[in-house]
Amino acid sequence: MRTLRFVTTNPGKVREAEQYLSDVYDVTQHDYDYAEIQSDELADIAARGAEDAYEAQDADVPIIVDDAGLFVRALDGFPGPYSSYVEDTLGIERVWDLAEDLEDRRGAFRCTVAYTDGDVTETFSGAVQGTVVAPRGDGGFGYDPIFEHDGETFAEMDTERKNALSHRGRALAKLADWLAEREN
Numbered sequence: 001m002r003t004l005r006f007v008t009t010n011p012g013k014v015r016e017a018e019q020y021l022s023d024v025y026d027v028t029q030h031d032y033d034y035a036e037i038q039s040d041e042l043a044d045i046a047a048r049g050a051e052d053a054y055e056a057q058d059a060d061v062p063i064i065v066d067d068a069g070l071f072v073r074a075l076d077g078f079p080g081p082y083s084s085y086v087e088d089t090l091g092i093e094r095v096w097d098l099a100e101d102l103e104d105r106r107g108a109f110r111c112t113v114a115y116t117d118g119d120v121t122e123t124f125s126g127a128v129q130g131t132v133v134a135p136r137g138d139g140g141f142g143y144d145p146i147f148e149h150d151g152e153t154f155a156e157m158d159t160e161r162k163n164a165l166s167h168r169g170r171a172l173a174k175l176a177d178w179l180a181e182r183e184n
């Protein structure tokens with residue numbers, strides 16, 4: 001089985017990727033602190049991160065990087081590309097405090113997965129619409145407890161169900177199809 005290195009500090013992302021890729025790839029969490037470029041585009045951030053990590057590794061193994069965020073419409077897309085920083089500083093409870101007073105609490109999760117094997121770099125994106133709600137559920141990670149889709153928060157779903165609907169699941173499905181096509 002081939003190895004695919006997933007550069008992330010987030011084991012939740014690796015669990016989700018395994019569901020799509022583990023038939024063909026051994027997905028391993030890879031530790032590398034790539035420089036996150038300042039950009040509003042998740043795809044640019046992820047692609048540059050993947051190429052940077054590929055160059056820095058001591059092997060010739062394909063790399064994936066995933067950049068994601070929660071974009072709240074009435075907050076002009078905040079926290080968006082800054083979601084990680086906002087989770088670490090404010091925390092999701094305070095993001096809920098900010099959203100609670102909004103009349104329109106609709107938002108979207110967006111995710112771009114970048115793949116590189118040194119020769120080719122490709123990006124795959126997915127999005128899912130939902131509503132910001134008071135925290136519920138203890139599954140998932142990050143903003144999952146405050147993101148509701150079809151009456152359930154992502155933290156109330158198991159990994160399989162979240163993957164079937166989520167931004168990351170959609171991006172990973174495209175990556176898995178593309179990898180399978182390249183095999184043929």
Ligand SMILES: O=P(O)(O)OP(=O)(O)OP(=O)(O)OC[C@H]1O[C@@H](n2cnc3c(O)ncnc32)[C@H](O)[C@@H]1O
Pocket residue numbers: 007008009010013066067068069070083084085087088140141142143144154166168
């Ligand atoms: O950069 P890496 O190391 O991969 O880990 P991270 O968790 O910081 O990853 P991102 O920068 O892509 O994530 C931005 C933020 O969005 C959150 N996030 C990403 N995907 C999510 C998901 O599927 N559900 C809930 N929150 C998510 C995550 O917890 C961060 O606070």
